[in-house]
Amino acid sequence: xxxxxxxxxxxxxxxxxxxxxxxxxxxxxxxxxxxxxxxxxxxxxxxxxxxxxxxxxxxxxxxxxxxxxxxxxxxxxxxxxxxxxxxxxxxxxxxxxxxxxxxxxxxxxxxxxxxxxxxxxxxxxxxxxxxxxxxxxxxxxxxxxxxxxxxxxxxxxxxxxxxxxxxxxxxxxxxxxxxxxxxxxxxxxxxxxxxxxxxxxxxxxxxxxxxxxxxxxxxxxxxxxxxxxxxxxxxxxxxxxxxxxxxxxxxxxxxxxxxxxxxxxxxxxxxxxxxxxxxxxxxxxxxxxxxxxxxxxxxxxxxxxxxxxxxxxxxxxxxxxxxxxxxxxxxxxxxxxxxxxxxxxxxxxxxxxx
Amino acid sequence: xxxxxxxxxxxxxxxxxxxxxxxxxxxxxxxxxxxxxxxxxxxxxxxxxxxxxxxxxxxxxxxxxxxxxxxxxxxxxxxxxxxxxxxxxxxxxxxxxxxxxxxxxxxxxxxxxxxxxxxxxxxxxxxxxxxxxxxxxxxxxxxxxxxxxxxxxxxxxxxxxxxxxxxxxxxxxxxxxxxxxxxxxxxxxxxxxxxxxxxxxxxxxxxxxxxxxxxxxxxxxxxxxxxxxxxxxxxxxxxxxxxxxxxxxxxxxxxxxxxxxxxxxxxxxxxx
Numbered sequence: 104x105x106x107x108x109x110x111x112x113x114x115x116x117x118x119x120x121x122x123x124x125x126x127x128x129x130x131x132x133x134x135x136x137x138x139x140x141x142x143x144x145x146x147x148x149x150x151x152x153x154x155x156x157x158x159x160x161x162x163x164x165x166x167x168x169x170x171x172x173x174x175x176x177x178x179x180x181x182x183x184x185x186x187x188x189x190x191x192x193x194x195x196x197x198x199x200x201x202x203x204x205x206x207x208x209x210x211x212x213x214x215x216x217x218x219x220x221x222x223x224x225x226x227x228x229x230x231x232x233x234x235x236x237x238x239x240x241x242x243x244x245x246x247x248x249x250x251x252x253x254x255x256x257x258x259x260x261x262x263x264x265x266x267x268x269x270x271x272x273x274x275x276x277x278x279x280x281x282x283x284x285x286x287x288x289x290x291x292x293x294x295x296x297x298x299x300x301x302x303x304x305x306x307x308x309x310x311x312x313x314x315x316x317x318x319x320x321x322x323x324x325x326x327x328x329x330x331x332x333x334x335x336x337x338x339x340x341x342x343x344x345x346x347x348x349x350x351x352x353x354x355x356x357x358x359x360x361x362x363x364x365x366x367x368x369x370x371x372x373x374x375x376x377x378x379x380x381x382x383x384x385x386x387x388x389x390x391x392x393x394x395x396x397x398x399x400x401x402x403x404x405x406x407x408x409x410x411x412x413x414x415x416x417x418x419x420x421x422x423x424x425x426x427x428x429x430x431x432x433x434x435x436x437x438x439x440x441x442x443x444x445x446x447x448x449x450x451x452x453x454x455x456x457x
Numbered sequence: 458x459x460x461x462x463x464x465x466x467x468x469x470x471x472x473x474x475x476x477x478x479x480x481x482x483x484x485x486x487x488x489x490x491x492x493x494x495x496x497x498x499x500x501x502x503x504x505x506x507x508x509x510x511x512x513x514x515x516x517x518x519x520x521x522x523x524x525x526x527x528x529x530x531x532x533x534x535x536x537x538x539x540x541x542x543x544x545x546x547x548x549x550x551x552x553x554x555x556x557x558x559x560x561x562x563x564x565x566x567x568x569x570x571x572x573x574x575x576x577x578x579x580x581x582x583x584x585x586x587x588x589x590x591x592x593x594x595x596x597x598x599x600x601x602x603x604x605x606x607x608x609x610x611x612x613x614x615x616x617x618x619x620x621x622x623x624x625x626x627x628x629x630x631x632x633x634x635x636x637x638x639x640x641x642x643x644x645x646x647x648x649x650x651x652x653x654x655x656x657x658x659x660x661x662x663x664x665x666x667x668x669x670x671x672x673x674x675x676x677x678x679x680x681x682x683x684x685x686x687x688x689x690x691x692x693x694x695x696x697x698x699x700x701x702x703x704x705x706x707x708x709x710x711x712x713x714x715x716x717x718x719x720x721x722x723x724x725x726x727x728x729x
Binding site: 136137139140153163304324326327328329330334339342393394395396401402404406410 | 506508509549550551592594596597598647653656658667670698699702705706
């Protein structure tokens with residue numbers, strides 16, 4: 104019995120020693136390995152530094168904008184940190200922080216406090232509006248059909264007209280099939296996305312997938328893998344898969360203006376890859392970086408572009424996408440309540456149908 | 458007369474249960490306990506915010522311990538299921554986190570009876586965790602999925618002592634992560650890429666004490682009360698990750714209250 108017991112005794116003794124060592128090691132590691140994040144104090148300087156660092160570590164276009172127009176984020180820090188004093192009121196701090204963010208020239212970048220939202224809206228405010236809902240009403244009337252935010256009807260010339268003002272809604276295949284089923288008798292389709300400032304990428308993709316018959320690369324996407332300005336993953340293809348419901352097989356003209364932004368800009372990027380689609384109107388607003396949120400120690404919310412998307416030629420569409428046919432609403436048409444873009448689209452689709 | 462007998466019976470229950478405990482080898486006892494915990498929680502998730510959120514956590518814990526026949530019956534199996542919900546706020550209270558997590562762990566403990574009153578137990582533990590954390594303000598990064606598989610070292614010290622003629626059991630348990638796998642998006646990766654575009658890569662990461670410590674400590678007192686025991690205790694949960702350049706921590710302190718039922722399975726005579 105003794106011979107049998109000895110190896111077991113030594114084995115158990117060994118386990119006990121190992122456990123003692125493990126516990127000692129565990130306590131040592133615990134004390135030295137708490138996961139925390141360096142944060143800034145909730146004062147003017149601290150909040151400014153926190154904002155600058157969030158953009159420095161997370162914003163995805165710093166390198167690209169450095170090449171495009173010479174944006175130097177370190178120089179921006181030097182320039183704006185001099186304006187920060189502890190005696191500033193929150194409104195004054197907000198103004199300086201907002202000015203600094205405007206250097207990024209990005210509509211997806213916002214700073215939100217309870218009293219204001221800092222924004223960069225030059226991407227559409229400095230350009231022709233090219234859309235009027237009053238003029239649109241002349242074409243759309245009041246007898247249009249309406250589902251998931253989409254208004255649609257058959258125009259007198261047997262052209263289908265679909266107005267999609269937002270991608271905030273989730274489109275089911277049932278919604279989209281119902282629309283295209285109703286418009287099936289039409290000879291062509293006008294898909295108007297003017298003033299669509301974005302929403303869900305999945306909705307933009309679902310709509311684009313109604314215009315393809317085989318798997319198509321719509322663009323590329325990547326993301327930051329670390330804090331460095333050039334730390335990105337390899338771009339991966341965004342594959343559009345043909346919709347399961349009714350798909351549009353006839354010509355389609357997509358109407359755009361400068362206020363097509365974010366997911367609407369991405370939709371245009373996808374439609375550029377569709378063979379029977381023509382983009383008509385004005386250059387889109389851009390916004391090809393999916394925005395993320397973060398916050399400052401004082402609670403102000405920061406929004407910034409985080410996930411860049413590229414077109415099929417691996418070009419960023421951050422500054423917008425040019426239409427295939429450039430058309431602006433003319434001054435005389437404004438005065439006559441005529442939508443130049445819709446008229447031009449009808450003319451082209453009618454000619455194609457004949 | 459009936460009333461007097463009933464009162465006497467109630468008064469005798471603790472004594473009877475104590476006598477019953479002493480007649481059974483404590484190592485062969487099965488134990489079922491249910492606890493409810495409430496306490497404070499400190500959360501950090503740099504995918505959602507660089508700030509630490511603090512608030513309240515509620516936790517439900519169900520524990521089963523039963524003896525096994527391994528190593529001459531000196532190994533017991535501990536099965537713990539925990540469900541917790543927490544509501545925490547940013548330092549300025551502008552933003553909130555809602556989080557829920559389900560934990561399951563299974564441990565095998567070898568027992569050393571150091572003295573008649575003190576026994577030490579230790580062994581490996583397998584843990585699985587699933588849940589999520591939701592930020593009420595964020596747009597495209599509103600939530601984080603929490604999935605983890607842990608291999609832990611688990612140890613217990615159980616000490617029995619007499620207080621006011623009652624046998625009270627004090628227990629301290631430490632579960633310490635040795636190695637594990639956790640789910641995490643990459644530093645700036647969107648869930649749209651992972652789930653809608655099916656482009657999830659580098660999302661299952663290795664976790665160890667050298668990148669981030671994860672441990673669970675629980676100190677309880679079992680006080681006999683009728684046929685069961687009242688359990689009072691504190692629990693400290695430290696769950697941390699530092700992978701894909703993203704940091705998370707969940708530090709929780711909970712006050713626990715619950716009950717324990719111990720029993721021994723006795724085979725019918727004809728099966729012995």
